[in-house]
Amino acid sequence: MIRHVVFFSFAANHDPAVLEEWRDLLDGLLGKIPGLVRLSHGPDVMRSERAWDYALVADFRTLDDVRAYATHPAHLPLFPLSGAISEQIASVDFEIDDELRKYPGAVKSEDGFSMPRVRAVTPTVAEELRDLKARYFHYVDLKQWDELRGLFVDDCVFEGLWAAAPDPDTFVENLMRNMTEEVVSVHHGFMPQFRRIDDFSARGRWAMTDYLTWPRGSRGYMGITVPEQRGMRGYGYYEELYRLTESGWRIAFMRLSRIRMDPIVGDAPAIDYPVVPAVPGWLD
Secondary structure, eight states, X not given: OEEEEEEEEEOTTOOHHHHHHHHHHHHTOTTTSTTEEEEEEEEOSSOOTTOOSEEEEXXXXXXXXXXXXXXXXXXXXXXXXXXXXXEEEEEEEEEOOHHHHHSTTOEEETTEEEOOOOBOOOHHHHHHHHHHXXXXXXXXXXXXXXXXXXXXXXXXXXXXXXXXXXXXXXXXXXXXXXSOTTOEEXXXXXXXXXXXXXXXXXXXXXXXXXXXXXXXXXXXXXXXXXXXXXXXXXXXXXXXXXXXXXXXXXXXXXXXXXXXXXXXXSOOOOOOOXXXXXXXXXXX
């Protein structure tokens, strides 16, 4: 992770209206710049002889993200305003611990890393996160793989699932290879709990159950084959990290912790129900 720090010494005759516009633009950067995790800025309060008038601190996931930020359309309007209000500008970029990237909001101390007290998310954010997870279940069950891929940030990591993977592309490819048309799945999530880490990241936990069926004896699950198996019922919890991006909230980490799995064996009932299929784009 890279910390980008910029110092500003304002011109004596700078226009306060331009300064206010400049600050408003800074406030609007988060959520628009890919890879920008945190941003804070403000005037100096010590008023010492060596102090600068103003400082900006921005944390980026990679050095390439810092380079992309320099020419991003949301950043470019700041350049003429910075020049108009400033007599001198200086900057420095340096690496900070990767642990802060893996665990957003982690604080380093002499004893290592600790997590700060986390806070409840707002009702609006909670509803957006519930919608995000509902889309995840919906896209998996209806096998909408392109839409599913769009729910994850590019550096999302998946643990504990049979489709566990180091990145979203591999995760979706694993699903596509195993969740063929002959596999019918039903996923439900409930009792979500959310905690805010900062304004742009949150944690969540979901109780879950899933029901999968496939042609009898055609496959097992997690490398275990049960004679005559034609499916499984599973129960457990999803533990997740969420990150706010230009496109809204996205899943940044996903772990599935199983607490029970029951194989379904024997012949399926020979009942021809008049099933009405779901409409994939109903909410589009």
